[in-house]
Amino acid sequence: xxxxxxxxxxxxxxxxxxxxxxxxxxxxxxxxxxxxxxxxxxxxxxxxxxxxxxxxxxxxxxxxxxxxxxxxxxxxxxxxxxxxxxxxxxxxxxxxxxxxxxxxxxxxxxxxxxxxxxxxxxxxxxxxxxxxxxxxxxxxxxxxxxxxxxxxxxxxxxxxxxxxxxxxxxxxxxxxxxxxxxxxxxxxxxxxxxxxxxxxxxxxxxxxxxxxxxxxxxxxxxxxxxxxxxxxxxxxxxxxxxxxxxxxxxxxxxxxxxxxxxxxxxxxxxxxxxxxxxxxxxxxxxxxxxxxxxxxxxxxxxxxxxxxxxxxxxxxxxxxxxxx
Amino acid sequence: xxxxxxxxxxxxxxxxxxxxxxxxxxxxxxxxxxxxxxxxxxxxxxxxxxxxxxxxxxxxxxxxxxxxxxxxxxxxxxxxxxxxxxxxxxxxxxxxxxxxxxxxxxxxxxxxxxxxxxxxxxxxxxxxxxxxxxxxxxxxxxxxxxxxxxxxxxxxxxxxxxxxxxxxxxxxxxxxxxxxxxxxxxxxxxxxxxxxxxxxxxxxxxxxxxxxxxxxxxxxxxxxxxxxxxxxxxxxxxxxxxxxxxxxxxxxxxxxxxxxxxx
Numbered sequence: 001x002x003x004x005x006x007x008x009x010x011x012x013x014x015x016x017x018x019x020x021x022x023x024x025x026x027x028x029x030x031x032x033x034x035x036x037x038x039x040x041x042x043x044x045x046x047x048x049x050x051x052x053x054x055x056x057x058x059x060x061x062x063x064x065x066x067x068x069x070x071x072x073x074x075x076x077x078x079x080x081x082x083x084x085x086x087x088x089x090x091x092x093x094x095x096x097x098x099x100x101x102x103x104x105x106x107x108x109x110x111x112x113x114x115x116x117x118x119x120x121x122x123x124x125x126x127x128x129x130x131x132x133x134x135x136x137x138x139x140x141x142x143x144x145x146x147x148x149x150x151x152x153x154x155x156x157x158x159x160x161x162x163x164x165x166x167x168x169x170x171x172x173x174x175x176x177x178x179x180x181x182x183x184x185x186x187x188x189x190x191x192x193x194x195x196x197x198x199x200x201x202x203x204x205x206x207x208x209x210x211x212x213x214x215x216x217x218x219x220x221x222x223x224x225x226x227x228x229x230x231x232x233x234x235x236x237x238x239x240x241x242x243x244x245x246x247x248x249x250x251x252x253x254x255x256x257x258x259x260x261x262x263x264x265x266x267x268x269x270x271x272x273x274x275x276x277x278x279x280x281x282x283x284x285x286x287x288x289x290x291x292x293x294x295x296x297x298x299x300x301x302x303x304x305x306x307x308x309x310x311x312x313x314x315x316x317x318x319x320x321x322x323x324x
Numbered sequence: 325x326x327x328x329x330x331x332x333x334x335x336x337x338x339x340x341x342x343x344x345x346x347x348x349x350x351x352x353x354x355x356x357x358x359x360x361x362x363x364x365x366x367x368x369x370x371x372x373x374x375x376x377x378x379x380x381x382x383x384x385x386x387x388x389x390x391x392x393x394x395x396x397x398x399x400x401x402x403x404x405x406x407x408x409x410x411x412x413x414x415x416x417x418x419x420x421x422x423x424x425x426x427x428x429x430x431x432x433x434x435x436x437x438x439x440x441x442x443x444x445x446x447x448x449x450x451x452x453x454x455x456x457x458x459x460x461x462x463x464x465x466x467x468x469x470x471x472x473x474x475x476x477x478x479x480x481x482x483x484x485x486x487x488x489x490x491x492x493x494x495x496x497x498x499x500x501x502x503x504x505x506x507x508x509x510x511x512x513x514x515x516x517x518x519x520x521x522x523x524x525x526x527x528x529x530x531x532x533x534x535x536x537x538x539x540x541x542x543x544x545x546x547x548x549x550x551x552x553x554x555x556x557x558x559x560x561x562x563x564x565x566x567x568x569x570x571x572x573x574x575x576x577x578x579x580x581x582x583x584x585x586x587x
Contacts, residue, residue: 067358
């Protein structure tokens with residue numbers, strides 16, 4: 001979501017801002033009722049709501065395979081995983097509400113297309129192996145991000161991340177287990193998982209956001225300890241963790257430039273196609289329209305259900321008043 | 325104890341009634357769980373999405389445990405996945421009601437309610453049967469299904485006594501589903517045979533208790549119990565509606581495309 005220049009930011013009392021920044025510097029946690037600069041509130045609302053939306057939209061590409069999961073155990077794991085994502089979304093929406101924006105407003109922003117969510121979910125899940133790759137790579141990347149966010153300065157977000165990371169770790173293990181099973185399976189399974197890795201690798205690297213030099217929000221977020229590491233640092237950490245995991249099961253990466261650098265002890269990777277990233281962000285990814293259409297359909301078709309629930313609650317409240 | 329009645333005109337020699345009985349129990353849960361899982365990510369409200377995923381998970385879990393036990397009972401080397409993914413429509417033994425497409429939220433939830441009200445009674449009886457592996461599954465499933473029944477009963481009330489639209493949708497679903505409910509209480513030679521093996525489920529008594537629950541909730545929801553009319557059944561003998569084949573085609577496609585593969 002584009003941040004408009006904040007009028008309030010200009011009027012934030014410099015003494016209050018200084019005290020706030022001193023608290024951040026001292027490593028204190030900022031809580032909902034504490035004073036905070038308007039800009040800090042907006043940045044957090046943006047980040048947290050994008051995170052919540054990502055959990056909700058992320059249910060769609062994975063949910064796409066629940067009805068076709070190839071074993072009952074995998075079916076159950078996948079239902080449980082998608083359910084976890086719903087729980088994370090709910091939890092982070094609640095966290096965002098502590099900053100003063102209610103869930104309904106946030107959901108409307110998602111449905112009217114003004115809110116952003118992780119661009120990775122605008123890619124299609126084409127085979128069962130995609131479910132493995134999403135768990136392994138997408139949840140893996142999310143963990144790298146969120147482990148750092150668990151130390152973020154805003155208390156409710158940091159605490160949410162600690163809890164969510166535990167579940168994401170489980171998802172990643174499940175995903176990697178699927179990948180490893182396929183990679184050591186029949187030739188068709190092996191081809192399926194290599195194809196999935198080829199498709200998901202670059203979008204996974206893009207999940208960390210633009211390179212630091214092109215990331216408009218990074219400096220401010222780092223100063224306020226909303227972020228603790230730069231996008232590029234986190235991306236490199238993810239690559240270093242992931243390459244050996246692929247090698248362990250005989251998979252290769254769609255990157256001829258990927259090579260180990262002895263000096264830095266990093267796996268150096270090739271250039272990311274940022275044009276693709278920004279196209280997807282703009283709404284031109286393969287599934288942007290489908291994802292939002294699916295959310296709108298669920299929302300519209302659920303309208304009568306929500307109305308029934310509200311009407312019943314109202315009648316019940318009236319009945320208990322009469323009875324009293 | 326009334327003697328089990330025999331449904332259907334055709335009598336068949338059933339080689340392994342316990343296997344057959346476990347398939348019926350397992351397929352009911354697997355098929356309904358699959359239908360419920362179709363909602364995942366598309367629920368009317370986030371909290372309900374979570375609840376429906378939970379119910380789907382419980383039901384598929386119950387189905388899995390029952391099919392595993394069925395496979396062990398059969399002794400032909402088929403596990404729960406072989407039974408779930410490599411049987412065709414006529415080999416499925418679920419009641420027809422459970423395979424019908426999920427429809428709108430009212431259809432899904434009314435069906436869930438009608439089945440939950442039956443299922444808790446069935447598990448309650450099975451929890452004390454002398455076939456220990458089944459009694460174990462039943463005791464665990466009973467706890468789960470009590471929550472499901474509470475959840476679906478609450479929705480019956482909200483929909484029936486909510487708005488005009490929700491009332492109409494719930495009534496329509498109830499009317500549509502009513503003809504399929506009788507199948508849940510039918511008994512045949514399989515029931516009689518497992519009765520002799522210590523699996524004693526008095527379906528006539530269950531039907532009467534089910535009616536009490538259903539009539540009570542339907543009444544409180546300001547809905548009308550549909551009149552008795554045409555009935556539809558046959559699932560226990562592998563006679564299904566057109567819906568099951570489509571459901572299985574989707575459910576089994578990946579597993580069947582890679583026979584012998586491990587997942």
